[in-house]
Amino acid sequence: MTDDLPASPAPEPAPRPHGPDELRALTTPRRLSVDDHMFTAPGLPGTFRLQLFTAPGARPVAVATQIAGAEGMGLMNGAERFAGAVWERHCPEADQPPVWVERQLRSEESRQEIRFRRVVFSGASRYRPQGPRWSLITHEQLQNLVGAPVATDRGTGYVPRAADPEPQLVFEEFAVARLARPAPFREPACMPAGVPWWRRWLRQVLPRRSDARACCWYHGGDWHTVNAMALELLQRARAQSVDPDDMEEFATAHATTIGATRWQTEALATMFSIADAIQPASETGYINGQHRAQAMLEAGVRRTVILRLVDEA
Structure with a gap:
């Protein structure tokens, strides 16, 4: 993947908590309108599970879940382009990208820890968000935001990549x-x-x-x-x-x-x-x-x- 991430900690920017007023302003009951277990974006070598929550007159909320190191381009490295692809494909009439939340699954042990991050973009032209910044959002906060249950796993529709001979x-x-x-x-x-x-x-x-x-x-x-x-x-x-x-x-x-x-x-x-x-x-x-x-x-x-x-x- 292209840098950076602690992919790591890969390394990721230090998470900052959300203000309650900001989340409250975005909170409204939504329904799960898309649950694509193998979302792919044109020209990008990466897959993830997309849960998209929508409601009339409300900004869509997109939740992306991915297994690190197993699905090509990582969520952090591809944040702008992945969010732009979801925006263009599922909410093309919106004047700004969906609220973007991601969960990177790193190991069997860490998959038991429910840890989401919201990505806030500093700006966006048509289908091209820019300037991502990451901050923690709890599972409870996320479900309150969308007013519906949010799955925390990769989903049964996940299809591992073919086991090609690897160097x-x-x-x-x-x-x-x-x-x-x-x-x-x-x-x-x-x-x-x-x-x-x-x-x-x-x-x-x-x-x-x-x-x-x-x-x-x-x-x-x-x-x-x-x-x-x-x-x-x-x-x-x-x-x-x-x-x-x-x-x-x-x-x-x-x-x-x-x-x-x-x-x-x-x-x-x-x-x-x-x-x-x-x-x-x-x-x-x-x-x-x-x-x-x-x-x-x-x-x-x-x-x-x-x-x-x-x-x-």
């Missing part, structure tokens, strides 16, 4: 300076453009270890410390033959053992998450990780951990 997943050490030039697209205030070559090399010589900044999650901590932890963890994992699918859990346990901060724990987990790891697409792009790559380049981090897909022999 082997490999976490490996990588020089940050060799990463492609990032072009972050959701934090214009603090990441207006990619890091030019001359600046990335200057930062390699003169690393910056400034205090964390409050502008966004990506600048919220010390990537030098996190990457040192990641490189040590990579060696431990190899010595213990830890499977790539188990690396995120292995990383979180390690962070807890050494007393890492919450941000460090989240950041380290994203480095070893199959859904959210830094994954170069080629020398000129990213499947995922360009926000973190830019933050690391700005700080002068020299070595990091990336995820590669290696064809089996």
Whole structure:
């Protein structure tokens, strides 16, 4: 997937609670008019369950549910385009996108935790929402908002992708300076453009270890410390033959053992998450990780951990 997410925490913007007045203004009884267990948008490599709640004269509410890492493009990375596709297909006469709520299912354990996020867009032209911001909304708040039951699972109509032969997943050490030039697209205030070559090399010589900044999650901590932890963890994992699918859990346990901060724990987990790891697409792009790559380049981090897909022999 294209960045970013803790796909991870993948990494996601810090959730902010909704004001009761805002939700109250949107609240009205609606009915479930669409329950598409395999919604797809033209030209986008992703699927999700769409529950669309509508009522005459009320703004539609769309609830998207997806299994992370199993359905192509993730909900966070595709928020604008997915919401735009639902808007165009199911409520084309509306002058603004539907209220957009998403739930990302990450594991069997986390699927038991009912955790939704509402996405508020800063603006929108016709079928093109822009500037998404995420905040938590409880299951109870969501059901009060639509005035109807909201399913929390992926649904019985979910059809897993065909089990094609897949390349082997490999976490490996990588020089940050060799990463492609990032072009972050959701934090214009603090990441207006990619890091030019001359600046990335200057930062390699003169690393910056400034205090964390409050502008966004990506600048919220010390990537030098996190990457040192990641490189040590990579060696431990190899010595213990830890499977790539188990690396995120292995990383979180390690962070807890050494007393890492919450941000460090989240950041380290994203480095070893199959859904959210830094994954170069080629020398000129990213499947995922360009926000973190830019933050690391700005700080002068020299070595990091990336995820590669290696064809089996």
